Amino acid sequence: MFKINENYLKLPGSYLFSTIGKKIAAYTQEHPEKKIIRLGIGDVTQPLAPAIIDSLHHAVDEMANAETFHGYAPDLGYEFLRNAIAENDYRARGCDISSDEVFISDGAKCDSGNIQEIFSIDNKIAVCDPVYPVYVDTNVMAGRTGVYDANRGVWSDVIYMPCTAENQFVPEIPKEVPDIIYLCFPNNPTGSTLTKEQLQEWVDYANKVGAVIIYDAAYEAYISEENVPHTIYECDGARTCAIELRSFSKNAGFTGVRLGATIIPKEIKCGDVTLHSLWARRHGTKYNGAPYIVQRAGEAVYSEEGKVQLKKQVDYYMKNARVIYEGLKEAGYCVSGGINAPYIWLKTPKEMSSWQFFDYLLEHANVVGTPGSGFGPSGEGYFRLTAFGSYENTVKAIERIKKL
């Protein structure tokens, strides 16, 4: 008789955004006349930039002719895209990353979920709290997290690094030594950043204790301030301890196009074995490459036109971020984020819980946000709004919130 992976059953409730979806559906059914504005899930709303559309059409035409048709892609990605990423995101910043250290995938969510697989089950992970749920949930499914304490909302074998107003949402080196450290900066959900010096401390620490940092750089394009690192490889020694995840979802609006990349320098080793070789093996065995047309779209992100158009797109969202940030401040909320990130993180008013505030906002302002507690116990009492709506809707949503 077959047996299931019992670790799946340990997962508490359903995935955060599914729960939100159900609540919205229920409210909409009861109040079909209400116009809900969604500033919750981190999905973009602006269409793909013209340079990307052109490149998609061109690639589709190539697929229509035997001479230019593309079948199976190289497992690890086409050279043209691996080169563009290594050149533009790394070497142009003075970071020593070669093209064959870039692995193309269908998105950072998959990569951030799958990467744990190349590690032993008995590694201990450390995560910021609050945190993007995928890091923890995928480790739960692998059986790496111990027992869940439903009252406290924590796993016995996970090291939590609280990020709250008290420490400016910057994680501190944990007392217990982790094997794998997940960091995401600019941060989802708090919108906070690390300075280069702060990130360097983490790299030094990881090298000292022999830990690996999984660095999620999905929001890099939103950095507007100096001294905020765009990649972990700006730090000395990152090549021996850090994996970096990159997304095309937020800088280029690829949430529905699906493209990502993971960088694994060849120097990260356990004994003689490189993590690079393990991830290459995983790609070769379990993955069949990102679509050719999508990889060509990714290439267009790095074209001169593409860069100009996407800068405008990011500026558009960052204008929204300012509307939210300043509007909420005026309304008396305690807010952070929004300067180097498309996320605004606010303290819920009147000691409401995160879900109470979710319901309150849905009902009284018809605005959807994301409850902070959905990202971990230290997110309780906080709430996330995103800058990915249209400008008009964002302005309207903030007006409604101001009137509460």
Next chain:
Amino acid sequence: MFKINENYLKLPGSYLFSTIGKKIAAYTQEHPEKKIIRLGIGDVTQPLAPAIIDSLHHAVDEMANAETFHGYAPDLGYEFLRNAIAENDYRARGCDISSDEVFISDGAKCDSGNIQEIFSIDNKIAVCDPVYPVYVDTNVMAGRTGVYDANRGVWSDVIYMPCTAENQFVPEIPKEVPDIIYLCFPNNPTGSTLTKEQLQEWVDYANKVGAVIIYDAAYEAYISEENVPHTIYECDGARTCAIELRSFSKNAGFTGVRLGATIIPKEIKCGDVTLHSLWARRHGTKYNGAPYIVQRAGEAVYSEEGKVQLKKQVDYYMKNARVIYEGLKEAGYCVSGGINAPYIWLKTPKEMSSWQFFDYLLEHANVVGTPGSGFGPSGEGYFRLTAFGSYENTVKAIERIKKL
């Protein structure tokens, strides 16, 4: 100090097709003037059909406007595609599969590699021998296969079901009871099929012993004979024991487009837990949907025009299959497959090993095939040729082989 997943290190050598690629590269470097014909890897060569190209262009245009832009897809796939699959591949054949039992993915390779994850590590798998390497390798990476015997090329905890000329390449019910049974028919690599009665025996057996069948139907479009089931759900009782994997790679040439589907009926249960719920959870947590434009391309596969165009494409490849099958027979080879499958399976001549014949064919005919032993120990002494080349090249390759 972090530790790696040691199971990865148990994998012998590199992935079959990587090895072949290296051998071709080495030969080409030494003999740059030789024109190699590749009938090895199962990659298609015909361009995408016009109906699919049209649908891709249309979907790309939708992505260019905010009103019709599509961000994150539903985790489990767009309704339009789930409906099209349930309707055309199942209900039209009288099989009771509902749209919400269809999970859209970026391809059958990923699904066939990932599906083992929802099962416990201590399940025992049974595979045909020879077999598509992904089934076994992904179980090795999960730690489910025991110890490798390099001499015999087998794992201690895998049940092998030899498929050789002696049993017409049809697996027999194994003596030891498995928990998970991988079946692929029409078969890769042997090109053999099961009759409906033969498949029914497997379904009855699985239900009797409480096993799950993972049925890979990637080559269904190539079935030309009566009484060969197009889906396992043609068999009574399959809804309580069978998962089916579907590919768009071979029926629609999507090897570089990436689209697949997995069917999990809600009746397959372990205690109260449905496999359907576990796979839905996996999709929601580790996957972010197939690209919108690709799902629209998948929809076009089921349009009236699409069906007509793709039937022609399959006919084209099957004409190649006949050229190979008949040509090799004339040349005195012992061949099978090729009637309901794009694969022709042949006995190597003069007691050559599979890899000896690979080298011989590469060197003397400049034709690339796939060594049978790469698919498992019972594949030793066999060799696979595929019908996915161009007609002209296929004819040329067979002429060269005839002259050997």
